[in-house]
Amino acid sequence: MDTIPLVHASLGERELAAVAEVFASGWPAGQGPRGKALEAELAERYGVGGAVALSNCGAALHLAMLALGVKPGDEVIVADYTFPAPAHAVRYVGADPVFADVRADTGTVDPQAVADLVGPRTVGIIAVDTVGLPADYAELQAIADRHGLFVVEDAACSVGATYQGREAGALAPVACLSFHGRKGATSGEGGALLTADPALAADARIRSSFGIGSIFDQAQVVGLPIPVFTEIGYNYKLSDIAAAILQVQLGRIGELLDRRSAVAARYAELLGEDELLTLPHVPEDRTHAWQSYMVTLDASVDRAGVAADLRAQGIGCGHGTWASHLQPVYEAKQSCPVSADLFERNLAIPMHAELSMAQVERVGERLRATIRTHARP
Structure with missing residues (x-):
């Protein structure tokens, strides 16, 4: 009997050829030439000030909370009907997720539910493009502007979708992408943080590499550069192997x-x-x-x-x-x-x-x- 899987990644010879190029380069790890090229391509595609290639979308959400200054005692309103990565990210920084109900017809977060939940401890909103459908960003941004809140777009599922003529991933000042195996563009695992603010991207990039700069960049310096740890960081880098696969996938x-x-x-x-x-x-x-x-x-x-x-x-x-x-x-x-x-x-x-x-x-x-x-x- 012909088995019909729920999900299946579209990977083939072009992706294999890109991986072979990375093997030949001698730099398969993160933040190397292919990772930098991918970040430049993402920044251009989405028209943002900075893009950071990461190991997964959960890492991107975590780094977004850190870069936006979310702290213990804060509340972040999160879309309820979703894989719970947004709420996890809020908890990672010691803050409290507040769950907003969704529209019955689309499953995306209900702007009125968000508005009703804004309180004195609220600092931001994480909207989710539910299984690939963008949320109501015009209404959500208006709520955020009235109350001085940030908006983060969880675009994990929505690469290639659009909202009012704009591409998902560019619908909020900060967006997080996923390149998991079931997504529209995939490297098996992977993610990215996109932001209009280059300084916020720089903060996320440092934190994604244990709090130091790119080891690849430092290896190009004549002499003996010794990395200095400026932040408590994490190992959230995307390998150049995955970055090379994604460059092919973005074109597809x-x-x-x-x-x-x-x-x-x-x-x-x-x-x-x-x-x-x-x-x-x-x-x-x-x-x-x-x-x-x-x-x-x-x-x-x-x-x-x-x-x-x-x-x-x-x-x-x-x-x-x-x-x-x-x-x-x-x-x-x-x-x-x-x-x-x-x-x-x-x-x-x-x-x-x-x-x-x-x-x-x-x-x-x-x-x-x-x-x-x-x-x-």
Whole structure:
């Protein structure tokens, strides 16, 4: 039986050739020539003052909190319906995440929920482009401006998406990208911090390398330079091997996104009339990166039963993402009912650029049959 995985990275000969070049260069570690070239390319693509290539998006979020001066006792409002990396980053610096509920139609953070949560300890907002769909940045930035707050865009899932004609990753003064294996551009693992402020980028770059400058740069100096540790830093560097892969992948974003978009369009044709599920909603002022394709099942459908049947037939699926406030690690006292409902009813089905239309049609056919098997009267 043909297995249809939930996710699949689009990596091939061009990426292998780029890795071979790094091997030949003798510098596979971080902050070398390929990493610097990647940062320059990211800064140009997104029109920002600085880009820092990092080991993952969680590292980028952590460094953003440090560079923005978030400290113990502060509160940062975070989108609730997401992988909980934003809330983790707030906790890393000893501050308190405050969870904002989301829109029922898009799963992105609800600006009114954010506005209602602003208090005397609030210092900023982390919005999330939920599974590839940008949040409502015009409204969020207006709230931030009224209260003197920062806005960080968690664009982990949205490389290639747009909002009001601007590319995701350039929708807030600070943005964090992911290049994990299921993203639209990938090096297996990886991330980046993008910012309009070159000084903030410099702060993040130093902290990403144990609090010292680039060892590669210092190796080019005649004599015996001895690094000086100026900050308590972390080992968040992206290797030049991964950077080389990403340079190829960035050039392929349009091609890979077109293929994902074609899959999404076919799913809409196959599933759009089914009364037992709701398809993703994309507002007219934005486009979707389709990191994931999530359908919302009717409350009468047993999601666990559907998932078990699909997997038994070789079709990958997943629960979607998390209602962060429900995770035991936070012991949150808040209620985010929309997020909690989506957490219970969303189902992720196969979405990646390597899917054939025959596979997409098989997924659609089997999903429609299976949800009827598991729908309560």
